[in-house]
Amino acid sequence: MDKEFNCSFYFGDRVNSDIKKLNYQDLNGFKEELSNVSILNTSFSWQKGAWYKIFKNYKFFLITGEPYYLSNWALIILGKILGKKVIPWAHGIKGDYNKMEWFEKLFFKLCPLVLLYGNHSRNIMINKGFNPDKLICIYNSLNHDKQINLRNSIKPSQIYFEHFNNKNPTIIYIGRIQKSKKLELLAECIHRLNKKGINCNLVFIGKDLKDNNVVKTAKELEIEKHVWFYGPCYEEEKISELIFNANLCVSPGPVGLTALHSLTYGTPVISNDNFNTQMPEYEVIKPKKTGDFYQENNIEDLIIKIIPWLKINNTLRDEVRKDCYKVIDDNWNPKSQIITLKKIFVNAEN
Known part of the structure; x- marks a missing residue:
């Protein structure tokens, strides 16, 4: 955005x-924190100094789509009065029960x-009655060019053979090693798979937030020799090698940017099937093509979904890679995302 607009x-x-x-100095357009x-x-917040930015000489305002920031309401309402476009970038309304849904609906309707x-x-x-033409999917992204x-x-490469010697x-x-990801379930899966004679290794890459028992679980199940707690890694060259050489990625909880x-x-991905509590990135998973979904918290179903991905031949593995890349x-x-934004800005001006 900094380069294009x-x-x-x-x-x-x-x-x-x-x-x-973010290092703000990397952005030519950075103005203020x-x-x-x-x-x-309460769950409500106010962003000091945000609301009066509406009086600056900007045509469009992209804001975080958070209804509980009341300063966002001020921007949207003033934008309507002044004829300026204030557009939230949001998770939107999910399907799980929310007693404040009326509040969120009113925010997005404005x-x-x-x-x-x-x-x-x-x-x-x-x-729920929203105009489809006013709901634009812009998705999410990482450092795609690199x-x-x-x-x-x-x-x-032989990175896993060299570590596990098999x-x-x-x-x-x-991703972050945290309670919400239910990684103890994954450790239990490895234990049961190995007992079934379907031997496999497990690698965790990410910072341990210490709110979980996955290390303890691996020790109790005596699968430590099959588990590599790699730790946090921010070198994309090394991350690419680790992911590329894996057979499968599994996130038992919400999957997100993982x-x-x-x-x-x-590398295909398996995550849970509770889409109302999933992160939006779960949509990249196409069953039988780029991964699969298991019944949330059902370890037996997770094992069933994992096994076929560990047994595919090299030809099919190459096809899976192509399907993953394409998504x-x-x-x-x-x-x-930039193409989507350009279309929005051009159409709004016309």
Whole structure:
């Protein structure tokens, strides 16, 4: 966006996680960091200084699509009065029960357009009476250009043979090691698969948030020699090698950007089938083509879904790689997102 548009960037000063802040100096358009303030210890917040940016000489405003930031309401309402387009980029409305749905619906109804991460929430919102023409899927992305360069040069390596000293298929998980991902379930799967004689290895790549028992579980199940706790890794060259040489990626809980990362390097993904609590990136999983879904929390079903992916031959594995690449290259990348934004801006001006 910084390269393609003449735009200004304003960021909040904090998020409720350990995500590292962007280096603002990398952006020519960076203007200011705004203070996020909680309102009376509720779920509502206010972003100081955001609302009066509507009076600046901007034609469009892309905002985080968070209804519980009341400063967003101020921007949208003032935008309608002043004839300016204030467009949220949002998860939208999900299908699970939410007593505040009326509040969210009113927020999105006030917007001229809503950019959504995926089709699941778009379909739900259409069923709830939203105009389909005002709901635009813009998806999500990683550093696609760099990853494509690595993908074009990567070759099979012996990284897992050298670590495990066996040629068993390898299952990978990449992302933060945290309770919500239900990774103990994955460790239990490896234990049961190996007992069935379907020997396989398991690799965890990511920072351990210490709110889970996956290390303890692996020890108790005596599968430590089959599990590699690789730890956090931020070198894309090494990440690409680890993912490319794995047979399968599994995220028993919500899958998120893990799915994009894995498919980018041609490795299929399995995650759970509770789409109302999934992250939007689950949509890249196409059953039997780029992965599969198992019945949430059902370890026996997870094992059933894993086994075929560990047994496919090299020819079929190459076809799976191509299917994975295509999903990411078609929509889930920055270039596709920029094309979508350009269409929106041109159509709005016309």
